Amino acid sequence: MEALRFTGTGSEYFKIWIVNVLLTIITLGIYYPWAKVRNRRYFYANTNLADRNFEYHATGKQLLLGFLIGLVLFVIYNIVTQVAPQFAVVFMALFMLILPWLIWRSVMFNMKVTSFSNVHFSFRGKLKTSYKIFLGYPLLVIIFIIILGIVASIAIPQLHIETMENPTILIIGSIILGFLSMLVYVFIIAIIQKKSKEYIIGNSFYGQGEFSIKLETKKFLTIYAKAIGLVLIPLVVMGLGTLGMGAGGVEILFVIGYLGFMVSFLLVGAYIVSRTRAYIYENTLLDNRVSFKSTLGARALAWVMFTNFLMIIVTIGFAMPWAKVRMARLMLENTLVDTSVGFDDYITQEQERGGAIGEQIGEVFDVDIDVGF
DSSP states (O other), X not given: OEEOEEOOOHHHHHHHHHHHHHHHHHTTTTTHHHHHHHHHHHHHHTEEETTEEEEEOOOHHHHHHHHHHHHHXXXXXXXXXXXXXXXXXXXXXXHHHHHHHHHHHHHHHHHHTEEETTEEEEEOOOHHHHHIIIIIHHHHHHHXXXXXXXXXXXXXXXXXXXXXXXXXXXXXXXXXXXXXXHHHHHHXXXXXXXXXXXXXXXXXXXXXXXXXXXXOHHHHHHHHHHHXXXXXXXXXXXXXXXXXXXXXXHHHHHHHHHHHHHHHHHHHHHHXXXXXXXXXXXXXXXXXXXXXXXXXXXXXXXXXXXXXXXXXHHTTTTTHHHHHHHHHHHXXXXXXXXXXXXXXHHHHHHHHHHOSOSSOOOOOOOOOOOOOO
């Protein structure tokens, strides 16, 4: 297998980035679509596999309409929340109704304007499936939270009255209720992750070549369960450490525990991203012949995330280009593609079978969706 390479540099990207920032400020944000295109073209053009590059073919004009509509809706939402806060819920409900369409449209557009070695990608997922995944399942989460709130408001006060002489029962009952609630919530989130990634990747094409993917919900549950354990460890240690300590000792331990929690939170994020990414890659195929692999480690990702954060804070944001380049290089160099199955011949075949854009899609509502790549 061969790893992707990133050939860009922080100093090179800084020139693009600073011009984008200045022009966006001068034009009061209107230049943002063109800035986004320039950023993507730079990173795509510097992504290399087997001496072949990716390309991004969209234009700022194509992104402009979606950006302007999004900007207008954002302004309207802020005005509504200030003048009539009660209508904010209605506004958010309407946004949830159109979000699946926005995601579907955005994925289709971005696939069409992305190519590798002159062969374009495409997306052929159905809109109704997008609504099922990005509206149906989130509604289950909302319904679950509402039911949980109703149950808690009824059960906890009643339990408190009945257990005034034995508060331990109340504490245990609350812990059990919280634990069961967390399990249900994590299970629904795991289903959404599985379905969304199967939907986007499983309906993607490279030329006429078809991506296929098969995932299991229990794998995501295992990843999330381990991640929760990483968060709970410092909390449990801090709780046990406070037993029998004086006020000063408790304060010191609290500070140490808080720092430990922040470090654990960073590691948890890196752990979820790296493990999810590895699982998705190892179960993805292109035309049942080209396989993929991710070697991204949680500690390496956490280190880059942490040092990038420090760089940006210390330089008041001016290190952002170097931070983005470091992250891109880390991700790409840990992305492997099986090129041993006559990869050059395969690309040539796809070019001959139809590598050009099949249809012109104009304006787009550009929504960034994480599919694990």
